[in-house]
Amino acid sequence: MSTVTLEIPAEFARSFGATDEEALKNARLELAIEMYREGKWSTGKAARFVDVTRLDFMDLLRDRKVPMPYTMEMLEQDFAYARGRVG
Numbered sequence: 001m002s003t004v005t006l007e008i009p010a011e012f013a014r015s016f017g018a019t020d021e022e023a024l025k026n027a028r029l030e031l032a033i034e035m036y037r038e039g040k041w042s043t044g045k046a047a048r049f050v051d052v053t054r055l056d057f058m059d060l061l062r063d064r065k066v067p068m069p070y071t072m073e074m075l076e077q078d079f080a081y082a083r084g085r086v087g
Contacts (some may be wrong), residue, residue, distance in 0.1 A: 029060070035049075
């Protein structure tokens with residue numbers, strides 16, 4: 001897997017957190033939320049990016065009042081998942 005490195009000047013990075021680790025974690029979270037909000041990433045992909053479960057990421061979206069449209073395709077996927085778990 002290839003990676004991309006983004007350099008953020010300290011004066012901006014500190015707005016994401018007091019430590020480098022906190023700033024990195026929060027910057028990744030903000031990017032994931034924005035990519036989801038723009039429809040570029042699914043909740044699953046965004047959750048993987050920030051290393052949380054899909055449900056935890058959806059909780060973060062709810063806490064921030066980010067709209068989460070529930071499409072017919074999502075409903076069908078949920079039904080398919082539920083059918084596979086029953087019986």
